[in-house]
Amino acid sequence: MVQEYLDPNGNSTSVWVSNAYTSIDDAVREPNDPGTATSIYANKSDDSEEQTYTMSNTVETYGAVTQIVIWVNGMIVAGTPEITCRISVGGSWETAQNMGLTTSQAWHSYTFNGSWSAANVDALLVSFITPNMPGSLDLVTIYCAYADISGTAPGAGTNMKINIADTWKAVDNIKINIADSWKAVSSVKQNIGDVWKTVF
Numbered sequence: 001m002v003q004e005y006l007d008p009n010g011n012s013t014s015v016w017v018s019n020a021y022t023s024i025d026d027a028v029r030e031p032n033d034p035g036t037a038t039s040i041y042a043n044k045s046d047d048s049e050e051q052t053y054t055m056s057n058t059v060e061t062y063g064a065v066t067q068i069v070i071w072v073n074g075m076i077v078a079g080t081p082e083i084t085c086r087i088s089v090g091g092s093w094e095t096a097q098n099m100g101l102t103t104s105q106a107w108h109s110y111t112f113n114g115s116w117s118a119a120n121v122d123a124l125l126v127s128f129i130t131p132n133m134p135g136s137l138d139l140v141t142i143y144c145a146y147a148d149i150s151g152t153a154p155g156a157g158t159n160m161k162i163n164i165a166d167t168w169k170a171v172d173n174i175k176i177n178i179a180d181s182w183k184a185v186s187s188v189k190q191n192i193g194d195v196w197k198t199v200f
């Protein structure tokens, strides 16, 4: 399994009364406490508003990303404004889910399962959606949010890279020139302890 964390790195919409991504990119992971110094929040001026963030890109190499868990540390400060969360990945929006925030600051998560490429996940959008908030005191706050993504390792012979002068270059479909003829080397093996092992 391959796994990593992605943090908010930009505002895709800026509609909640307090919405800066820099307030929730603390990079604190559940169960640790992100504190309350910086937060985003929605109040009575944010009826049914979708506050959306872009996320940092993947660094690991995947066969496929199969799970995206959205973690949120937050609380309902006043009233009953239960927020939902949805994600856009692979060009389509998943169904919004209730994040289960309560009147105490705590971590909550929702898991989205599927099969996506790293490029799909690099375009990930994460949204938090308010309900109608008719109460003059309605207030919901998020202190920290991140995505915990995981998936399968790449299969043999795919996504192989070689480092040249500190830059990783893909070497899929590599060929070698033998006697002025280019030969594919897609089934390269090396002999280790008298056993032939596939290299790529």
Ligand SMILES: [Ca+2]
Residues within 6 Å of the ligand: 023, 024, 025, 026, 034, 037, 038, 039, 143, 144
């Ligand atoms: Ca924060």
Ligand SMILES: [Ca+2]
Residues within 6 Å of the ligand: 015, 016, 017, 045, 046, 047, 049
């Ligand atoms: Ca608003």
